Amino acid sequence: AQRVTQPEKLLSVFKGAPVELKCNYSYSGSPELFWYVQYSRQRLQLLLRHISRESIKGFTADLNKGETSFHLKKPFAQEEDSAMYYCALSGGVAAGNKLTFGGGTRVLVKP
């Protein structure tokens, strides 16, 4: 079974402060991990994926297989980062491309 846990439902930070969203997963195989974001009145969209090892909008995430975590970080939060963030896991073709999401974390960046 594949499972994703986001322990924080809400994170409230001031503009310019660091922000870290936690994500832990459970999967017996080799997972692909993602972060998706949903801005107000917009569709859910991909923010970044672990295989790309890229920084998008100042966000980075590192896959830690030992701790089964994929935390999302940004050193200096901006007001436009206020959104709903979801961590997601795919088991790939071996799992029929099943894509499982966590419960989501709402980020509020205050001016």
Add this chain to the structure above:
Amino acid sequence: DVKVTQSSRYLVKRTGEKVFLECVQDMDHENMFWYRQDPGLGLRLIYFSYDVKMKEKGDIPEGYSVSREKKERFSLILESASTNQTSMYLCASIRGGGTEAFFGQGTRLTVV
């Protein structure tokens, strides 16, 4: 740009009605998904399909069924709607071998 279109933005149905939610994607994606999105619970997978006429149960399939007769269309069916199925429903598609999911705008279903 990939486009995933859900047939309705808002729906209000009565308890016991049969409800159809339609989703169409225009990029020839093999994989399609139906989720429901509830505050505090995130996105929960109802059903998914990796090919025409193929379907797999997700984590919460009870009370739902699906149909995929054509590659571009994936329908979610509530056989007998109940008030606990009031939710936001999201459809998504992924290219075969791809990793990025593309989402529809969502259908907010209210069952009264």
